[in-house]
Amino acid sequence: MSKFTRRSVLKGSAAAGAGIMGGTDLLHFAKAWAQASQWKPEAGAKLKVLRWKRFVVAEDEAFMAMVQAFSKATGVEVEITNESFDDIQPKASVAANTGQGPDLVWGLHSLPHLFPDKVADVTDVADYLGKKYGGWVPSAEATCKANGKWIGIPVAYNGGYMNYRTKAMNDAGFKEFPKDTAGFLELCKAMKAKNTPAGFALGHATGDANAWVHWMLWSHGAYLIDKDDKVSINSPETAKSLEYAKALYETFIPGTASWNDSSNNKAFLSGELYLTSNGISIYAAAQADAAKGDAKMKAIADDMDHAAYPIGPTGKSAQLQLCFPILLFQYSKVPNAAKAFMAYMMEAEQYGPWLTAAVGYLTQTLSVYEKLPFWTADPKRTVFRDAGKYSLTAAGIGHMNEKAASAIADFIVVDMYASYCTGGTDIKGAIAQAERAAQRIYR
Amino acid sequence: MTDTMVGRSMTRPEMREPTQWERLKSNRDWLGFWFMMPTAVLLGLFLAYPLFLGVWLSFTDTKIGRAGKFIGLENYDWLSDDKVFWLSVTNTLLYTVVASAAKFAIGLYLALLLNKHMPFKAIVRAIVLIPFIVPTVLSAIAFWWIYDSQFSILSWMLKKMGWISVNINFLGDPWNARWSTIFANVWRGIPFVAITLLAGLQTVSPALYEAATLDGATGWQRFRFITYPILTPIIAVVMTFSVLFTFTDFQLIWAMTRGGPVNATHLMATLSYQRAILGGNMGEGAAIATAMIPFLLAAVMVSWFGLQRRKWQQGVGND
Numbered sequence: 001m002s003k004f005t006r007r008s009v010l011k012g013s014a015a016a017g018a019g020i021m022g023g024t025d026l027l028h029f030a031k032a033w034a035q036a037s038q039w040k041p042e043a044g045a046k047l048k049v050l051r052w053k054r055f056v057v058a059e060d061e062a063f064m065a066m067v068q069a070f071s072k073a074t075g076v077e078v079e080i081t082n083e084s085f086d087d088i089q090p091k092a093s094v095a096a097n098t099g100q101g102p103d104l105v106w107g108l109h110s111l112p113h114l115f116p117d118k119v120a121d122v123t124d125v126a127d128y129l130g131k132k133y134g135g136w137v138p139s140a141e142a143t144c145k146a147n148g149k150w151i152g153i154p155v156a157y158n159g160g161y162m163n164y165r166t167k168a169m170n171d172a173g174f175k176e177f178p179k180d181t182a183g184f185l186e187l188c189k190a191m192k193a194k195n196t197p198a199g200f201a202l203g204h205a206t207g208d209a210n211a212w213v214h215w216m217l218w219s220h221g222a223y224l225i226d227k228d229d230k231v232s233i234n235s236p237e238t239a240k241s242l243e244y245a246k247a248l249y250e251t252f253i254p255g256t257a258s259w260n261d262s263s264n265n266k267a268f269l270s271g272e273l274y275l276t277s278n279g280i281s282i283y284a285a286a287q288a289d290a291a292k293g294d295a296k297m298k299a300i301a302d303d304m305d306h307a308a309y310p311i312g313p314t315g316k317s318a319q320l321q322l323c324f325p326i327l328l329f330q331y332s333k334v335p336n337a338a339k340a341f342m343a344y345m346m347e348a349e350q351y352g353p354w355l356t357a358a359v360g361y362l363t364q365t366l367s368v369y370e371k372l373p374f375w376t377a378d379p380k381r382t383v384f385r386d387a388g389k390y391s392l393t394a395a396g397i398g399h400m401n402e403k404a405a406s407a408i409a410d411f412i413v414v415d416m417y418a419s420y421c422t423g424g425t426d427i428k429g430a431i432a433q434a435e436r437a438a439q440r441i442y443r
Numbered sequence: 444m445t446d447t448m449v450g451r452s453m454t455r456p457e458m459r460e461p462t463q464w465e466r467l468k469s470n471r472d473w474l475g476f477w478f479m480m481p482t483a484v485l486l487g488l489f490l491a492y493p494l495f496l497g498v499w500l501s502f503t504d505t506k507i508g509r510a511g512k513f514i515g516l517e518n519y520d521w522l523s524d525d526k527v528f529w530l531s532v533t534n535t536l537l538y539t540v541v542a543s544a545a546k547f548a549i550g551l552y553l554a555l556l557l558n559k560h561m562p563f564k565a566i567v568r569a570i571v572l573i574p575f576i577v578p579t580v581l582s583a584i585a586f587w588w589i590y591d592s593q594f595s596i597l598s599w600m601l602k603k604m605g606w607i608s609v610n611i612n613f614l615g616d617p618w619n620a621r622w623s624t625i626f627a628n629v630w631r632g633i634p635f636v637a638i639t640l641l642a643g644l645q646t647v648s649p650a651l652y653e654a655a656t657l658d659g660a661t662g663w664q665r666f667r668f669i670t671y672p673i674l675t676p677i678i679a680v681v682m683t684f685s686v687l688f689t690f691t692d693f694q695l696i697w698a699m700t701r702g703g704p705v706n707a708t709h710l711m712a713t714l715s716y717q718r719a720i721l722g723g724n725m726g727e728g729a730a731i732a733t734a735m736i737p738f739l740l741a742a743v744m745v746s747w748f749g750l751q752r753r754k755w756q757q758g759v760g761n762d
Binding site for chain 2: 424
């Protein structure tokens with residue numbers, strides 16, 4: 001893996017000529033960039049950045065190298081604070097309410113929409129980057145725009161896809177991973193029969209549970225809200241998707257209703273779970289341990305592979321991928337330094353090596369970065385390349401705003417599937433409860 | 444006429460009555476008030492103000508980062524037919540009643556046991572305190588592993604012993620999850636009850652027991668007619684605190700289940716956090732938190748009347 005980390009980036013772009021980019025090269029670039037940049041940091045600016053805690057060590061190292069180069073070139077002192085996924089939003093909320101705290105928050109999903117009145121307009125940065133790098137993928141734009149203004153910069157996606165063990169799939173009678181939901185159900189049934197079960201989180205797991213239940217919902221043509229933001233969950237399509245999910249749930253390993261975001265990783269790596277939906281972190285962890293000489297992990301890394309979500313009755317790809325937007329608070333006293341930082345981190349010379357270091361854990365939001373060579377160097381990673389391209393926002397076909405953010409945070413869709421699948425309620429009851437909860441938010 | 448007026452006003456400063464302010468400064472009754480002020484300000488600032496702010500928020504549609512408008516009882520209206528909210532109320536009551544009763548019974552038993560003379564008394568008493576010393580989140584995470592659906596040590600042991608063939612679904616089944624979280628809460632809360640009751644037991648004069656023994660009282664009678672009445676005020680205080688802590692529990696649930704599966708373990712505190720901080724609906728979250736107040740008030744009342752029983756100890760008669 002490490003052979004890619006320092007390699008330069010863009011095939012066919014200016015940066016490709018740079019070859020191996022050492023620390024000094026990074027600094028050279030940073031200085032030249034700072035000279036030419038349209039955002040001149042305020043004198044003596046100090047920048048406080050709150051970000052989610054890294055999952056891939058190499059990604060964090062590349063990020064910190066970038067931060068240091070930025071500091072040296074611009075003289076802006078940058079203080080990075082790391083918080084776990086679940087703590088970012090409460091901290092950002094408190095900062096928004098009290099008007100003090102970090103200048104920049106790099107968070108999850110639709111964070112800027114929770115307090116759109118408190119974040120700065122960063123349209124200039126978004127336009128600059130979008131023009132230079134082939135435009136933003138549609139869902140990234142939808143995630144960070146409110147009333148025609150950019151209220152955050154979509155830095156990257158964390159793609160989630162099917163993770164499966166090839167041998168178990170073959171033993172279940174499937175040569176390749178099913179492309180549609182009907183075939184997928186057959187695969188899960190066959191795998192259960194072979195005692196190599198599948199399992200998808202149905203607990204309050206922000207990332208994993210939301211990802212697969214929204215695939216369930218959308219692939220059947222059902223949506224929590226319609227395109228005019230009216231609650232539309234009470235539909236025959238929803239009922240069908242619930243029935244499908246229940247049939248699928250029957251094939252799961254026991255206990256998925258209690259799973260959080262880390263449960264399927266543990267179960268998969270311990271060899272008890274053979275099919276789940278997850279980011280690339282399972283593969284990355286197995287590879288990392290394999291590199292340290294762990295034979296069992298090497299076997300898992302060699303055997304496992306990834307696949308796109310099967311297509312449902314709608315015939316269209318339907319997926320909810322986790323977006324990582326960075327936002328600037330209005331109270332910041334150093335908006336120019338902050339904007340310079342946002343623009344700087346997404347320039348090809350930084351973004352390329354950084355994304356490469358993240359080995360598929362992060363997916364680009366700017367189209368041109370699809371061509372980064374690491375996406376195809378290991379074919380098992382390639383499916384994650386398109387995470388941004390086909391994703392919808394957390395609002396589905398509706399408008400991304402604070403209400404949609406609330407609906408996700410309240411696990412409305414997750415609980416609907418969980419209550420029907422675990423036998424707590426019938427279809428009507430599950431839908432009625434979700435409808436009621438959605439109406440409470442969309443009132 | 445003018446002269447006298449002027450004359451009067453000239454002489455006044457010497458004979459004038461003390462001003463209101465001077466009176467306030469020197470009056471003994473007011474002195475007490477001044478001494479009370481710092482505490483009153485602290486209590487007002489850090490207890491009363493947040494409480495009233497919370498109640499006020501529950502009547503508004505405040506979102507995170509945006510001041511709300513007054514909307515009257517709308518939040519409560521929505522909550523009144525919100526099944527998840529009522530489920531959380533039921534869960535909270537069940538959690539509090541069962542866990543508090545268990546903590547009391549086991550805690551009292553432990554206290555009586557520890558009050559006996561036995562070898563290594565000090566060490567045993569210290570060990571009993573351990574669950575209380577471990578930070579709540581740590582013990583919650585430990586329990587989360589114990590209850591894990593795939594890697595539970597309990598399931599593993601029972602499987603090895605051949606008692607069960609599949610793992611127990613501790614946190615994935617609604618009732619299993621409720622009992623599991625209650626058990627974790629009881630485990631954590633027992634030391635507080637046990638040690639406090641033990642402190643109470645040690646104030647009971649041995650002479651009373653000696654006299655009772657001479658009169659031929661049985662062990663049960665000694666407990667019922669000596670220990671229990673003397674312990675009553677302490678029991679009232681301990682149980683009030685125990686009930687308050689249990690009712691407002693958050694960390695254990697949040698670390699173990701986040702209110703799942705399907706909201707089966709959501710307590711009012713966790714639901715309030717989920718709606719207000721994660722969902723951004725401060726007004727609604729505040730309404731849920733405010734709805735806890737009547738229950739907490741009831742618990743305080745019980746303690747209040749429990750404490751009144753102290754009168755008979757001072758010879759004023761029973762109640």
